[in-house]
Amino acid sequence: MRTPRHADLVFTGGPVLTPATRADADGPRTAAVAVTGGRISAVGDPHDVRDLIGPRTEVVDLAGRLLLPGFQDAHIHPVPAGLELTQCDLTATKAADDTLAAVRAYATAHPDREWITGGGWSMEAFDGGTPTKDLLDPIVPDRPVYLPNRDHHGAWANSRALALAGITRDTPDPSDGRIERDASGEPTGMLQEGAMQLVGRLAPPSTAADRLAALLHAQRTLHALGITAWQDALVGSFLGMDDPADAYLAAARDGSLTARVAGALWWDRARGAEQIPELLARRDALSRGRFRARTVKIMLDGVAENGTAALLDPYLDRCGCATGNRGTSFIDRKLLPDYVTELDALGFQTHFHALGDRAVRDALDAVEAARAANGRTDTRPHLAHLQVVHPDDIPRFARLGATATIQPLWAAHEPQMDDLTIPFLGPERSAQQYPFGALLRAGATLAAGSDWPVSSPDPLEGVHVAVNRVLPGETGPVFLPGQRIGLTAALTAYTAGSAHVNHLDDTGTVRTGALADLVVLDRDPYAGPPEAIAETRVVLTYVGGERVHAADDA
DSSP states (O other): OOOOOOOSEEEEEEEBOOTTOOOTTTOOOEEEEEEETTEEEEEEOHHHHGGGOOTTOEEEEOTTOOEEEOEEEEEEOHHHHHHHHTSEEOTTOOSHHHHHHHHHHHHHHOTTOSSEEEEOBOGGGSGGGOOOHHHHTTTSSSSOEEEEBTTSSEEEEOHHHHHHHTOOTTOOOOTTEEEEEOTTSOEEEEEEEGGGHHHHTTSOOOOHHHHHHHHHHHHHHHHHTTEEEEEEEEESOBTTBOOOHHHHHHHHHHTOOOSEEEEEEEOOTTSOGGGHHHHHHHHHHTOBTTEEEEEEEEEOOOOGGGTOSOOSSOOBOTTSOBOSOOOOOSSOTTTHHHHHHHHHHTTOEEEEEEOSHHHHHHHHHHHHHHHHHHOSOSOOOEEEEOOBOOGGGTTHHHHHTOEEEEOGGGSSOOHHHHHHTHHHHOHHHHTTBSOHHHHHHTTOOEEEOOOTTSSOOOHHHHHHHHHHSSOTTOOOOOSSGGGOOOHHHHHHIIIIIHHHHTTOTTSSSOOTTSBOOEEEESSOGGGSOGGGGGGOOEEEEEETTEEEEEOTTO
């Protein structure tokens, strides 16, 4: 009888999240997991795995802590996030005074910087979510300032930046954006959507070395959060953001890319089907090692807070009356089905940015057209954000095989939601926001992502909000309690669901034969109250059986 090969790594002494974990009440069962040659070689009773432990086997005593598949982020921007961390990072500021103080401190500390760039400020810190150049000019009068907000759909500029861009009262709004103006018609310094590019294109570009360093910094951050794979939702150049493709290729070539990455090639919304041959060429050129680019990202609309998310019915004004604004559709809905059908026939996955109910419907209509023309291909289209979904469209996700990629951290009461969104949607549409529970009950596959740097990349914070519909550290009120989902469903969205859209079928679950992309938490969240989920931390992260992160107290 052949003696089994000793495992390289064995986990024992704790619960394991496996495909058998169905109901939250039961929780995961205690098991042992063996890893050999980068793959899971056994999952079973600890007694059964004992014979696989040899003199060189690393044994991890879980001590009651949960072992689960590595988290995957289905919609994220790591390189811009890493770059912002080295610039004027405003993500920690919440009030106007704090934001201005941070800009002043950065400008003072970096007198050699030609431009003051960075971003991440909170819209709710300023009246109407639109700060003005008059706030920046006294702080930085002699250098241009360009600071995108937290959602990166708007940017704040000072007078010097506007002057360099030639933006005056006579400058027309671009077709895909808006220059905010005061009552007299003068630009205020706030640029929405496509208008950001008027200034953003002038800002100094990052270097290839900057982008590689930003990628590796972001990768360390993500591994520390248990993230082993992700889909970069913008591989291309857009609104002043530099193409991260060279960073991924460099890291893939030299082996420093330890994560598994799916790249979503940017669809230039100013062009049409003539760009498809270029996307094909980029797909071939950019697939190397653990990075591949077989997805096309199509941004259909903007965001609700600035009135650019595409809605079926008009936005309301502050008095609750209908306006003439239904948001912005960046792609002609009559042409979109043909684009998606051709991309699908060529084997591309389509990844849609769709926040408003009209954008969601347009995306689903396009997927339906592709299914009708090409049959049920394995391209796995997915729709990200899904802030407002009309009830009629909920069952279409499962029927069409379109994955719902959720950003759970947005599904909670906070000032941007309560002050800048709900009043302008009205009660009926506000009740249709982020319908995770309804989608799950209708049979949709859920994937999950953070949209970092828009919001925190910590999957456990996202799981917390998906389960509680309350932000970590808050006690309520619960945001649409009927849309809460269970702990297992939320963890599955961040693991198997995201693995599905990333076409990483050998990952996402703990099962024999799967790649050993694994995470050890500091506790078993099933054993505690749902309100404490966000207190959970990652202590160990493995990719292909190789440890890529260990907490100090691991």
